[in-house]
Amino acid sequence: MKISFAPPYIDQAVINEVMDTLTSGWITTGPKVAALEQQMKQLTASDAAICVNSWTSGAILMLKWFGVKAGDEVIIPAYTYCATALSVLHCGATPVIVDVDDECCISATAVAKAITPKTKAIIAVDIAGWPCDYEQLKTIINTPETKKLFVPESPKQQLLGRILLISDAAHSIGATINELPAAKYSDVSIFSFHAVKNVTTAEGGCICINLPANFNAADEYKYLKLYTLNGQTKDAFTKSNGGGWKYDILFMGLKINMPDICAAIGLGQLKNYDAQLLPMRKRVAAIYCDSFKAMDWFIEPALKNEQRESSYHLFALRIKGITEAQRDQIIDMIMAEGIMANVHFTPLPMLTLFKDLGYEISQYSSAYALYANEISLPIYPQLTDEQIDFIITTVINSVNAVLEVCKEPAKVEL
Structure with a gap:
């Protein structure tokens, strides 16, 4: 049996869009993008939503919007x-990398210790x-001591008067905190619409803002839209609909707009997301948990508690007591049966770029421990009961086989 890891959900609604x-004769930024932004604004209960061509572009845009530059620091996990x-690096700033807690969230304790007068933003990541x-993070950045450390050096920084809290929500569309959209709890949430995400536009992303009341959401939306189109005062759709050809360039913007042909895919999916697609993901996660909980090696992932609920983007299976090498062996056995599996993620300090910048994984023991025993299993609406059963059986057999080998006494040759 061949089971893909994360195929896009394409039904007739998507095809129709x-x-x-x-x-329509119009495939670049136009009415479909505007409609997707409106749907994202409603889904996340945000003050404004701006579609872009990737999560990365959205993050660069918001850091630049806030005035982050060389010499500044941004805390990340x-x-x-x-x-x-x-x-952060593309803005010339320094990523201050801190460890995570046992739920894979950025450690609030580590964040508090890492804040300096150079800190301009925190990017917290909603893994899986x-x-x-x-x-808790907002409590930290709003303490008098932390605010006193903050040194505003741009108009937006002066208006906010504190560290900017950004949610890397690439995985968490539909996640909730206190039964409200999780995006309500940060200043900025940036979503990914990459092909493997819960909602996709093939490539793309969306910035949702929930800034304090002294920011005008409509003005910020207008400014950010200009920023995504090179700082140009009039987009192509406006000009094509009788807006005239004359335009101006107000500032050095970026070219990171989302086209309508991509937005159409997301629109088709969002129409059924809350009622159909998200519950189907939740169902798969529940079956996995019910099936694995009898195994003494199973570490149940964080999916729901009294305050928070996941978007069920990934099912991060963690196996108690195994090494990184044993984890890799288990993945090889699973994939040999035709099931695509993955690992999310290799911690930054283990990657060549960041090792060359001086980061050392030995300083991030929690991140390494979580990485070393993690296997991401397929979780998506199209999975059939037969496929889910096959995945569960294969995983249990593979893990047990590796653990059983570990228990066998070493052979001594005479």
Whole structure:
């Protein structure tokens, strides 16, 4: 049996939206992008939503919008995809990498210790769809001591008057905190619509802002939209609809807009997300947990507690007491049966770029321990009961086989 890791969900609703775009004669940024932004604004209960061509572009944009530059510091977790750190580096700033807690969220204790007068932002990462404790992080950045350390050097920094809290929500569309969209709990949430995500536009992302009341959301939306189109005052869709050809360039923006042909895929998926797609993911996670809980090696992933609930983007299986090499062996056995598995993620200090910058994995013991025993299993709406059963049986057999070999006494040759 062949089981893909994360195929995109393409049904007739998605096909209809894409065909509508193709036959409309307009495929770049236009009405579909505007409609997707409106749906994201509603889904996340945010003040504004701005679609871009990737999560990475969105993060670079928001750091630049806030005035992050060379000499500044941005605190990020060791356990994340490289884009979190690359967005900081692309702004010329320094990623201050800290360890994570036992739920794979950025450690609030480590964050508090890492804050300096150079700190301009914190990017917390919702790994696998599990939202970080943003209430605790906000408490830290709003203490008088922390605010006193903050040195504003741009108009946006002066207006905010404290460290900017960004949610790397690449995995967490649909996640909740206190039964509200998790995006409500950070200043900025940036979502990914990459092909493997819960909602996809093939490639793309969306910035959702929930800034304090002294920011005007409509003005920020207008400014950020200009920023995604090179700082140009008039986009192509406006000009094509009688807006005239004349335009101006107000500032040095970026070219990171999302086209309508991509937005159409996301629109088709979002229509059924809350009612159908997200519950189907949750169902798969529940079956996995029910099946694995009898195994004494099973470490149940954080999916739901009294305050927070995941978006069920990944099922991060963790196996008690195994080494990184044993984890790799188990994955090889699973994949030999036709099941695609993955690992999320290799901690940043283990990657060549960051090792060359001086980061050492020995300083991030929690991140390494979580990485070493993690296997990401397929979890998506299209999985059939037969496929789920096959995955569960294969995983149990593979883990037990590796653990059983570990128990065997070493042979002594005479």
